[in-house]
Amino acid sequence: MEQAGFGAEEELLATVRRDLDNVESALAKLEEGTYGLCEACGEPLGAERLSSSPAERFCAGHERPPGHPSLDRDSGRAQDVHR
């Protein structure tokens, strides 16, 4: 019996890979001592933000790089950004 949603599985895998990338870069930053700082402005992300998203790389203000509207709309990223 075939499982439904095979395509969704691949999509999930792609998401996991992207998350893994973020986690790896977070680990690298831990070693450098720059973990928890926004990559754009160097401001601390804050414990609250990190606890909900430990591999976060940008502060709320830099989460979506300005000037790339097509990037966000087309990919339809399923990140919970409610700000």
Ligand SMILES: [Zn+2]
């Ligand atoms: Zn920032």
